[in-house]
Amino acid sequence: MTTATTSAAQRVVAPQTTTRIASYLLTDYLERLGVEVIFGLCGHTVIGFLDALGKSKIRFVSTRHEQIAAHAADGYARASGKVGVVLTHLGPGLTNAATGVANAALDSIPMVVICGDIPSYFYGRHPHQEINLHQDADQFQIFRPFCKRVYRIDNIEDMPRIVERAFHLAQSGRPGPVLVDVPMDFFSAELPVDAFNKTPPEIARQGIDPATAARIVDALAAAKRPVIYAGGGVLSARATLELAALAEALEVPVAHTLMGKGCLPDGHPLLMGQSGFWGLPLANEKCRTADVILAVGTRLAEANSSSWDPRFTFSIPPTRLIHIDIDPAELGRNYQTELGVVADAKLALAALADAAKERRRPERGRLREEIAAGRREFTSNWAGQRTSDQYPLRPERILNELRKAAPDDAFIVTDVGWNKNGVAQQFPITIPGTFVTPSGLATMGFGPAAALGVKLAEPKRVAIALVGDGGFSANPSVIATAMEADLPVIWVVMDNTAFGTIAGLEEMHYGWSFGCTFECKGKPYLVDYAAMARSFGADGVAVASAEQLGPALRDAIRSNRPTLIQVPMENAPTPTPGHWDINDIYRRGD
Numbered sequence: 001m002t003t004a005t006t007s008a009a010q011r012v013v014a015p016q017t018t019t020r021i022a023s024y025l026l027t028d029y030l031e032r033l034g035v036e037v038i039f040g041l042c043g044h045t046v047i048g049f050l051d052a053l054g055k056s057k058i059r060f061v062s063t064r065h066e067q068i069a070a071h072a073a074d075g076y077a078r079a080s081g082k083v084g085v086v087l088t089h090l091g092p093g094l095t096n097a098a099t100g101v102a103n104a105a106l107d108s109i110p111m112v113v114i115c116g117d118i119p120s121y122f123y124g125r126h127p128h129q130e131i132n133l134h135q136d137a138d139q140f141q142i143f144r145p146f147c148k149r150v151y152r153i154d155n156i157e158d159m160p161r162i163v164e165r166a167f168h169l170a171q172s173g174r175p176g177p178v179l180v181d182v183p184m185d186f187f188s189a190e191l192p193v194d195a196f197n198k199t200p201p202e203i204a205r206q207g208i209d210p211a212t213a214a215r216i217v218d219a220l221a222a223a224k225r226p227v228i229y230a231g232g233g234v235l236s237a238r239a240t241l242e243l244a245a246l247a248e249a250l251e252v253p254v255a256h257t258l259m260g261k262g263c264l265p266d267g268h269p270l271l272m273g274q275s276g277f278w279g280l281p282l283a284n285e286k287c288r289t290a291d292v293i294l295a296v297g298t299r300l301a302e303a304n305s306s307s308w309d310p311r312f313t314f315s316i317p318p319t320r321l322i323h324i325d326i327d328p329a330e331l332g333r334n335y336q337t338e339l340g341v342v343a344d345a346k347l348a349l350a351a352l353a354d355a356a357k358e359r360r361r362p363e364r365g366r367l368r369e370e371i372a373a374g375r376r377e378f379t380s381n382w383a384g385q386r387t388s389d390q391y392p393l394r395p396e397r398i399l400n401e402l403r404k405a406a407p408d409d410a411f412i413v414t415d416v417g418w419n420k421n422g423v424a425q426q427f428p429i430t431i432p433g434t435f436v437t438p439s440g441l442a443t444m445g446f447g448p449a450a451a452l453g454v455k456l457a458e459p460k461r462v463a464i465a466l467v468g469d470g471g472f473s474a475n476p477s478v479i480a481t482a483m484e485a486d487l488p489v490i491w492v493v494m495d496n497t498a499f500g501t502i503a504g505l506e507e508m509h510y511g512w513s514f515g516c517t518f519e520c521k522g523k524p525y526l527v528d529y530a531a532m533a534r535s536f537g538a539d540g541v542a543v544a545s546a547e548q549l550g551p552a553l554r555d556a557i558r559s560n561r562p563t564l565i566q567v568p569m570e571n572a573p574t575p576t577p578g579h580w581d582i583n584d585i586y587r588r589g590d
């Protein structure tokens, strides 16, 4: 600072404002924020950033498709609890990434997407790959419906502030993706060396006040048929121990959503299982006939609520609903809600469990026996299939072999199809967070790519992607990335030569599966996925009988090499004890 009283000598020694190229300052800043990996794909707009990234401590995992980068960052975020970071080129890079980013958004995954854009001084003149049909340089708007915020940096001086805001917003409240769109000349611009001088605040999580906690505990304790309904928010808040403490203190049975699977270890005497269309009859029945439901960290979304039809999963009212969620928009949206609480699931459940411990545990008669019997009875429906030697294999046999071979703490990453629905319904998970699945957007292509990020976050643990042949072949270049980045992921491809789930649905309603099966010249189109894996330099195993699957899985786990196991499978539907409204829509003509 120069003032009238500053001496000439002082002026001479005053530090000069030094500057540095912005991309180097940006990578330094990302390092300071704890970013350890960025998933992405290059383009002429981002090589200025890549140059700095390559010289930093941050790892760059280069994928062959931006959707893979976004899913891998998503998987990394789920397994590590940190923000997933994605780097994309403009235009096609950004549109390719959109599916992965939208999938993360609908599953509330913290993510920051850094995207290169056209040079700022060419806005609107249609330089190479600019999207400007409605507004100059408005490609960033493509992400608007599924990002918490989209930033285009219009002044280089704003870069530090915007990047700080992006990391703050991605993680705070209900987590989600934020876009930072950077005109490529800004990566090369100069900024003062201390420009990135502010980091995101540490955020105190929102708890629940004692009076509200007492009111909820009173309601559960006094209820005749209470249910705790756990969503993915319980897992992302790492609140499973608090959930167990509350359920046990008040002897309340627990049902869960797809994302809530793993909220209590399988075999816990109060765990009923998933509700809804692909749920368990026991869970649907207890939810439907409950007098009080405490829902925590859930959207009460369609599939798990049997399209909100009161005959199947939830009948609210007369059931009284108490709902705790971090996002006020979720409260009261689908059901009449007696009490909504905006709070962090971990703090809220801990407070409830503490308040509950002071009460006498209510007498619930034969509840635990009923739960055990209900689960046993449902499982007995496919007891034969679990050990069936048939070839192509029964999907239940595949799950059985997988559960026996995979360590308890292995990550099971699914895609969509039988894999997701079957695992959610029939596969025991004992360690919270080991089931990773796409719920809200439920896109094909998630599983094979998300497993890469999961493995990177937890390199010592096994990561197995369980996927259909449709979902896998959407983007087989995940194998190249696994090889290049040395990520020994296992892909189990459940090969029914079809988009099987949809083929089955069409067959059920229309008597054929036109447009849903893989055919070539009128015959099933068989693809050698195992050979495809070998061509990438990975291991590839084609299972030729049911008994080969277990050893193939164990070998793959032992080898610690990227391995694809191709398992021919019957296209059998997943049981659907609940309801999905779409089934009433289809009409058949002649």
Ligand SMILES: Cc1ncc(C[n+]2csc(CCOP(=O)(O)OP(=O)(O)O)c2C)c(N)n1
Binding pocket: 415, 416, 417, 418, 419, 442, 443, 444, 467, 468, 469, 470, 471, 472, 494, 496, 498, 499, 500, 501, 502
């Ligand atoms: C990108 C995308 N397109 C379409 C769908 C609709 N869809 C849901 S399940 C499914 C079939 C998946 O086939 P596959 O991966 O082979 O698994 P399977 O159903 O045979 O178990 C499709 C097409 C989707 N979820 N995502």
